[in-house]
Amino acid sequence: MPRRHWANLTSASALAIMLSCAPVLAQTPPAQAPLAQAPLATDPATGVPLPETPQLKLLDTEKPAPAGQTATDRPSDSDIVTGTVKSGATLRGAASVDATAPVETETEPVTLDIPQVEVPALDPALVPASKSSEPAPAPAPAETAPVQAAPALPAPDKPVTASVTVAPPAAAPAAGPLEAIPSLVPPPEMPKVVVDVPPGLAFAADIAARANDGVAVRRLGERERGEILAAYQANENKPFWIDAKGWTAAGKRIVAQLEHAADDGLRPTDYALPVFELSDKAKLAEADVRLSALAVLYARDARGGRLDPRRLSKLITPTLYLPSATEVLSELAGAPDAGAVLAAYNPPHEQYRRLKAKLAELREHLDDTPLVRIPAGPPLKLGMRDERVPLVRARLGLGSSDDSVFDRSTSLALADFQKKAGLPANGILSERTLAALGKPATARGEEDIVAQMERWRWLPPDLGAKHIMVNVPEMRVRVIRDGQVIHEARAIIGKPDSATPIFSHKMDHVIVNPSWYVPPSILKKEFLPGLAADPDYAAKRGYVVTRTKGGGISVRQPPGERNALGWIKFMFPNEHAVYLHDTPNRRLFAGERRALSHGCVRVDDPFALADQVLGPEWTSERLKKLIGKGERRINLPQPLPIHLVYNTIVIGADGHITRFDDVYGFHRLVRQALEQQG
Template sequence: MRRRQWANLACVSALALSLGCAAALAEGGAGTDPTLGIPLPEQPALVILDGEKPAAAQPQARAEATPDTPADARSATAGTADSEPGMVTGAVTPSAQPHGSLVTPDLPAAPAATPDEPVELDIPEIELPPADPALTPVIKPEAAPEPTTPPMRSAEPLIAPPDLPKVVVDLPPASEFAADITKRAAEALALPRLGERERADILAAYEANGNKPLWIDGKGWSEAGKRLTARLSRATEDGLRPADYPLPAFEASDKGSLAEADVRLSALVVLYARDARGARIEPRRLSKLLTPTLSLPSATEVLSELSGATDAGAVLAGYNPQHEGYRRLKAKLAELREHLDDTPLVRIPAGPALKLGMRDERVPLVRARLGLGPTEEPVFDRSTATALAAFQKQAGLPANGILGAQTLAALGTPARARGEQDIVAQMERWRWLPVDLGAKHIMVNVPEFRVRVVEQGRVVHETRAIVGKPETATPIFSHKMDHVIVNPSWYVPPSILKKEFIPGLAADPEYAAKRGYVVTRSKGGGISVRQPPGERNALGWIKFMFPNEHAVYLHDTPNRRLFANERRAFSHGCVRVDNPFMLADQVLGAEWTHERLKRLIGSGERRINLPQPLPIHLVYNTHVVGADGKLTTFEDLYGFHRMVRQALEQQG
């Protein structure tokens, strides 16, 4: 029975709390949370129906909780003497008296309470852990709320943010140099061999960078600038002239001279990079048969690569050829410069050409220059002619033993200087080759009369070749071989047609037919002469095609006996190959062996495409350094070596 009484009392307390909150809301309207300033939701009205009103409280219970009773006494009388331990009691102060009386059936009735009389419950305090003052939210005072619902305010922690370290960035005063760079750029770019396009590209590069300096740091050269100037000063290592790249002088305290030096260095490195790729001379101006495709970098490309490089000097040096043949020549050049020339320089006067058996007062001087002993008579004898021929071969001149104007000029140049000039001229021709020769490629060295197939830097096939005569020289260029023709027909080229066939046909209409050629006349009056496939065909049984502007290619020949000659310059410009079917093995792959190709001989013309285009390079290497460091020279068949050397000397 006692448990039921306490349950009823708890219900009465809860109801009183609800009524008190409802009355407070009714009086004050929608309340607002005093801490966060958030409007509280509106509470529903509490309505007690007549049928649900509790019976009147017992007078004894009410008398024990009058307003005049002290707080401690009221708390004590809130329960009976029979209260169970652990019952939670409290004090509730309603703002309005509910209708009717609240009666607990099993408790004595309490006297009627006066209006707004508080009902007190003894609720013990809840022990909470101590709060961290640093985490206590701070509520900032706020202005009076606007008619609309105020937004939620964020609590700000009391913990102050840590002090951030000060970052000091030492930037070059780029803005101070911008005006000077703009003002002095034109003067700084005034280099004789720097083209207009390169100058415009350099200006555009600075404008894109906000006219900020690239190689100075406000006090002088930056680290990149120092590496670049060091490379330019060592240009002679690669056969270039440091005088072509004069380093600018400046005053560190003069912003104008610093700005001009920065732009001038940009111009110099662009010039160096292009020279390293072969821009010093134009091969086609030397001869229409020198038609390499130069890989010249643009000024934009050079400045972009250098400005973003970790070692700008190494990147600049990398524009020089990286091929093994070039590196060996570079090492030989350094070796020559280490040793002084002990040969005494003898000045030989100009005069008529000297040949075997001629008498001339200059003969003793010639013999002294060649290191020969004196003779009783000034006769150009066989020993003198033989020594002179050896000198001519070493100098890249026709080894005919005749003292002509070119040989006389060569004799007047110190041996050390002449050797340097020869190697530098040969290094220049290496700059004409592509940067990438191809993992597998064909190299035809015209002065050497050799054809080589190179794979991964190793020669996998080598054979003899016949090249063009001096009057019908083999051109120098690079291309890609893409197909092979078995049983080819030979169409007589225009040069031979003009020189041989047209005069022959004019004298004898059967001139071509008697020689096994077929003449075709066009409607416009022109003619073409073709030699059908066969044993006597000028191309032999197979030709290797790489269509080019010179209409030359590699092919077989019916005159195989010519390969026995040491000097094999007999063709009209094409390259005749010894053992052509072995070369076909290398270019066509395993599917087409030379045995299979030979079975096609005598049938119709057959085209076979290569598995993939194969780079081919027709080069003019008169000076070659072997793996053992030995320098070998070959005859300057067409004078191309002499042309390059003289062009470089004239520039100097």
């Protein structure tokens, strides 16, 4: 390269170096002059002023280095200088510091002017990050640690003063992890977390575990137990009747009703309440399920579920209206007064309420009849002699007697006692009569009332605004409308060996000039033996014999004055094939003992009854005009409920008790069944 070109290049390089150093030299005052404010630097690329860099300034309190001290007399880099860092308004420029001056080794404070860092206002919605429990990495050595330039922030309005103490080398601890710096800004107050637990959910696990034990109640069927368990599952196994304090208000009302079960002729021991401690949550849970099971059992018993009437006799076939467990729990859980709802499962009928009042009256008065223990022995009949006769007379209130003859007065008194006790009134001192004599009169009366109340449970809760009531033991037929008797007539009932059945149904039509088809029982007992002895047996009596498709025979009595059904019959088709009808033997109604039919109920003055059931369109006069003109069916305007009942005890409005003969022994069967169940 030519020398001239080298010279030009060297001159240009020197000029560039001088130009680049000129601003620094121009801004650097002499060592003794005060520090001047440096102009802001500008980005050469964009022309935007760069942020001001904080400058370090040594305050005047720092002592100057002694004259003549050389660089070799200054403390080594390993020496530690302690001092106090303070904030100042300005910083000394780097050019004002003499690099050759010795560093002070005294422990006087060193003041640094550090600009305050402006911290933006804290957003209350922000939650400060939790402190890290992991140690921070150790800082790199001073000679190797890289220096990162922090972004400059605007100068604060007020300075921040910090004090830093640098320990001597001997006291300096070994390098270790940096400690976590606590937040200078207090964390905002956290809202309280409230967990809303559904009521009763705390018992869910215990109810699920103890539910099977809770429903294990005697006489409660498997179907009802399953329905109770299903009801709890549908309720998320939450309790119905308890809380942490014991029974709820609804539970207390149910408990109170169960405790008064005896008032309705029910047995309180059948509804023994569970015992528990409030501290035992498992027992509380089981008690809730047990109370549900007892409430279901009570409701079904109140509706007649204690006994199965068809097991007592095939002629007792009422339709029971037993509620399901689901129905009972649904009604009780949603009722304002669960106790009243449970009590309403008992019969609502007026006669039942009178029986209940009479039962309470009997229990209030003690029996003043002296009890006489009569020894067991053979049955005593009229005219027999026995040493027990004076004891029997004393028990019956006939007065003392030394005569040991079982005379007529004793037999009649005993028959009256048997009638009241629901026993066959035959005047014979049997084993059963002897057992009844050993009970107080109050106890016997209670048992009779309870057995009669039980039969009222077999009737529908709603008898019908207008209905027919046939009381079989009383042998009377009544038409009742809105609780008032609008028609009453005597009746003839079935004989003891062909008893009138007990059930409820609906009468739907009437037949005038009916034919009588001999029922199979009468055909077998009377007609077949008669036809075997005389082929004209049926014809001589006005009956028509026809062959059936199955090879049997059918015997029919055509309409007429001698027809066994008379001129009219009232039909309510039923499994027993019985009905109400007229009779040609009307003189039989004058007798007191009228158990004479083959099972149907014969009605005195049937056309007056027809006036009540057929309405004004078909009067008795119009019906009588149809007599002898052939069989005619007339439908009722609407089906009429009819109830064939067995009431041996009837309470009058004045509280007087009327008793009727237990002609079929049904009353005795009910009373014995209740006693055996207990």
